[in-house]
Amino acid sequence: MQEKLVQYVNGRGSRKNQREGVLLGCKHVDGDGANIVIITGSHVNIQRGDRYDPQTAMRIAEGRQAKAFGSGKNEIASSMRKDLAHFSDRCHRYFKGCSIILPTLAVSQDEQD
Numbered sequence: 728m729q730e731k732l733v734q735y736v737n738g739r740g741s742r743k744n745q746r747e748g749v750l751l752g753c754k755h756v757d758g759d760g761a762n763i764v765i766i767t768g769s770h771v772n773i774q775r776g777d778r779y780d781p782q783t784a785m786r787i788a789e790g791r792q793a794k795a796f797g798s799g800k801n802e803i804a805s806s807m808r809k810d811l812a813h814f815s816d817r818c819h820r821y822f823k824g825c826s827i828i829l830p831t832l833a834v835s836q837d838e839q840d
Contacts, residue, residue, distance in 0.1 A: 730754040732821050733785075736770065736810045746779050747771050748807060751788040752818040754825060755796050762825040764818050766811070767791035770804040801830040808832060 736748035748770035757763050769787035771779045795801035803811065811829070818827050 730822070732814075732818055734810065734814045734817065735781075736768070736807055738773070739806075742773070746781070747773065748779070748804070748810075749781070749784045749788050750803075750807065750810060750814045751785070751792065752814065752822070752827075753789075753792050754822055762822070763828055764822045764825045765792055765795050765801065765828045766815060766818060766830055767795055767801060768803040768807055768811070768830065770807055795828070795830070801828070802833040803830045805832040 730753070732752040734750045735746050736750060737743055738745050738747045748768060750766060750768040752764050752766045754762060754764050767788050769784040769791070771777045771784070791801065811832075815827055815829060
């Protein structure tokens, strides 16, 4: 069984008590036999009218795990920056002796303008 660590992400401001995403850290063994942990995530787009569903969020994050392990491409929403910093610290403590692979932060349309 694959070791996993999960953190649910709550909204900010008036949505602080409502879940909006999930971060997932999974332990893998790379081609050289080294233990690595890949962090992926899923975040709902509230402005587009999406609704958070925990099963869908986990399924998306797990799908991104497989993609990131195979291709190395791994991005999460930039709005999860603070949560990612906290979660990566948790992963370092939980998965002792493993290399942690962090995702890059995707730039939203609002940040590009």
